[in-house]
Amino acid sequence: MSSPSSAVPTAAAVPSPSTPVAGGSATSTPVAGGSAISSAAPTVAELMDFVRGAARDESLIASLPLDPEGRTWIRLDGPGGSEAWLIGWPPGTGTGWHDHADSFGAFTTAAGALKEHSLAVRLPTDGWKTLELTDGVDRSRKLATGQGRAFGQNHVHEVLNESEVAHAVSVHAYYPPLPRIRRFSRTGAVLRLEQTESPEDWQ
Numbered sequence: 001m002s003s004p005s006s007a008v009p010t011a012a013a014v015p016s017p018s019t020p021v022a023g024g025s026a027t028s029t030p031v032a033g034g035s036a037i038s039s040a041a042p043t044v045a046e047l048m049d050f051v052r053g054a055a056r057d058e059s060l061i062a063s064l065p066l067d068p069e070g071r072t073w074i075r076l077d078g079p080g081g082s083e084a085w086l087i088g089w090p091p092g093t094g095t096g097w098h099d100h101a102d103s104f105g106a107f108t109t110a111a112g113a114l115k116e117h118s119l120a121v122r123l124p125t126d127g128w129k130t131l132e133l134t135d136g137v138d139r140s141r142k143l144a145t146g147q148g149r150a151f152g153q154n155h156v157h158e159v160l161n162e163s164e165v166a167h168a169v170s171v172h173a174y175y176p177p178l179p180r181i182r183r184f185s186r187t188g189a190v191l192r193l194e195q196t197e198s199p200e201d202w203q
Contacts, residue, residue, distance in 0.1 A: 042080035042175050044150045047106040050079045051148055051171040054086065055110035064088050066167050076171070083177035089114065089168040094160035097184040097191070099123070101154065105174035108148030112168030116141050116149065118157035123191075125154065133189045156184070 042050075054060060054076065065072055066088045078084030083103075089112070097117075121137045143149065148170075151157070161168040181197045 047173040051108040054171040055108040078173045082175040084173040089161035099156045101180045103174040106150040107172040109143045110169040
């Protein structure tokens with residue numbers, strides 16, 4: 001939500017890991033092996049511990065229904081009031097470019113492999129429609145089963161299952177719960193803001 005969406009949850013025109021779609025479930029599920037919920041806001045490290053623990057929970061991973069046509073998801077109880085999702089990725093699906101506004105987060109691949117493309121640059125938060133990216137800002141990483149990453153506020157990325165045959169499954173957590181997601185299109189070095197989604201669009 002990386003939250004959920006249908007070809008890609010992640011949610012609307014270009015799905016995201018933070019906005020789940022078709023076949024998803026809004027039911028919250030406690031996670032065995034995840035971090036205990038505390039009254040204090042979770043740290044990035046605690047979110048990372050949570051997604052890693054959830055990714056190792058074989059019964060939780062097996063509970064996610066997988067759909068060959070679109071991404072599926074289950075809402076989880078994240079630590080410290082965070083927003084968390086278990087997401088299934090059919091072969092060839094992805095989120096499209098997006099960010100998570102003021103939320104920081106973490107995600108881990110629980111089955112299969114995911115590819116993340118990200119931008120090593122902080123975008124302006126408001127007041128623009130088109131930006132030209134400079135050379136050297138692109139980053140890519142493959143996240144095999146058991147591998148994950150944490151990210152800070154306004155992280156811009158896309159997440160993909162590049163396999164032609166195998167589903168992938170991942171666990172994502174965000175804090176504070178996602179206030180909005182901005183979705184972008186990209187042509188070469190040009191990044192264009194296409195739409196802004198609010199929680200009503202994916203929950």
